[in-house]
Amino acid sequence: MIKTMTSFKIQYGRDLIAEVVKHVPAYVLVTMEEIWPIVKSEFNTENFVGCLFTENTDVLHLEKLLEDFPREVKSVIGLGGGCAIDSAKYIASKSGLPLFQIPSTVSTNACFTRTIATREHGKIHYTGNVVPEVVCVDYELIKQAPLRLNRAGLGDAICGYTALYDWRLADKRKVPPLLDPRLVRARRRKLRIIKDNVDEIREVTDSGIKTLMETHKWTGTAAWMNFHSRANHSSEHFFAYNLERMTGKWFIHGELVCLGIVLMLALQENSELYEARKIIEECGVPYAPELLGLSWDEIEITLKTLRDYVVQENFYYSIINEIGVNEQILQSLKSLFQN
Numbered sequence: 001m002i003k004t005m006t007s008f009k010i011q012y013g014r015d016l017i018a019e020v021v022k023h024v025p026a027y028v029l030v031t032m033e034e035i036w037p038i039v040k041s042e043f044n045t046e047n048f049v050g051c052l053f054t055e056n057t058d059v060l061h062l063e064k065l066l067e068d069f070p071r072e073v074k075s076v077i078g079l080g081g082g083c084a085i086d087s088a089k090y091i092a093s094k095s096g097l098p099l100f101q102i103p104s105t106v107s108t109n110a111c112f113t114r115t116i117a118t119r120e121h122g123k124i125h126y127t128g129n130v131v132p133e134v135v136c137v138d139y140e141l142i143k144q145a146p147l148r149l150n151r152a153g154l155g156d157a158i159c160g161y162t163a164l165y166d167w168r169l170a171d172k173r174k175v176p177p178l179l180d181p182r183l184v185r186a187r188r189r190k191l192r193i194i195k196d197n198v199d200e201i202r203e204v205t206d207s208g209i210k211t212l213m214e215t216h217k218w219t220g221t222a223a224w225m226n227f228h229s230r231a232n233h234s235s236e237h238f239f240a241y242n243l244e245r246m247t248g249k250w251f252i253h254g255e256l257v258c259l260g261i262v263l264m265l266a267l268q269e270n271s272e273l274y275e276a277r278k279i280i281e282e283c284g285v286p287y288a289p290e291l292l293g294l295s296w297d298e299i300e301i302t303l304k305t306l307r308d309y310v311v312q313e314n315f316y317y318s319i320i321n322e323i324g325v326n327e328q329i330l331q332s333l334k335s336l337f338q339n
Helices: 018-019 036-043 059-067 082-095 139-143 147-151 154-158 160-172 181-195 198-203 206-228 235-247 252-267 273-282 296-304 308-313 327-337
Strands: 010-013 026-030 048-053 075-080 099-103 118-120 123-127 132-138
Touching: 010 018, 010 154, 018 036, 018 099, 018 132, 026 036, 026 082, 048 118, 059 082, 059 118, 082 118, 082 154, 082 235, 099 198, 099 235, 123 198, 123 235, 123 308, 132 139, 132 206, 132 273, 139 206, 154 181, 154 206, 154 252, 154 273, 154 296, 160 181, 181 198, 181 206, 198 206, 198 273, 235 252, 235 296, 252 273, 296 308
Parallel strands: 010 132, 026 048, 026 075, 075 099, 099 132
Antiparallel strands: 118 123
């Protein structure tokens, strides 16, 4: 059965894949076709049953993968970025088999979240309750990913800037869960660690990888133990979801979250805007609309529809619930990206 626990076991090192997989009971590998040639030689083991190649986390696609699921399998390994990691979580959850995760980037915290980010009719849904047996972080595998993908892991690591403000706001309005000072202090410590390691994160050194992964692990564990993710998931993510919904485009998750952080900090009139923006820029994460292939018109329609979307989806209470976007606010936000 799927493992349930209050934390995540994580293993760091080099040449870890072959060592890990030889101890995993008859397994199917869930990955993406473009990654398979890079790692294929590591899976030349007797307990390897086969591959399932995933393309996205749309429920119809994932259910099709399950139709091809070999019945002799005793465990599931996910290898790749957020798409492969969440696809593996879905398959392990549906099959009731133990899960092992091997992230190929540090681009998201997906390998440390117990819920599964799936899409249905273009809308994102969080379902399931899955904890891996181990998360295997192979430094050399991660360094083979594009710099841009690895640097994008910053988004899920520093969204505490916006999330903590939103949580305090919700607490003032008596919207549960109530503010937890212990959790706020711990989140603040994680933000300081990120701030102190921007050079390592930008260069994707071993230390930079571990810094992001330990932050991702903390956010996943905190959400698991407290039954909510208020310290790490709020208006910045809601903006990102709505932008994808309104444009129908795909983006690197962490870059879009960084754009959301800057916009929502400005909407909050949050004094930490300068600090967060400086960290994003020093880590080399592109976040300006034009760098992400976005027009201002697309940003504008996303912002104009954001409050209705958040209310409709019953997302956490945040600054979005309180401020209607008018032309004055839109022009102020637009000025953030003008030289």
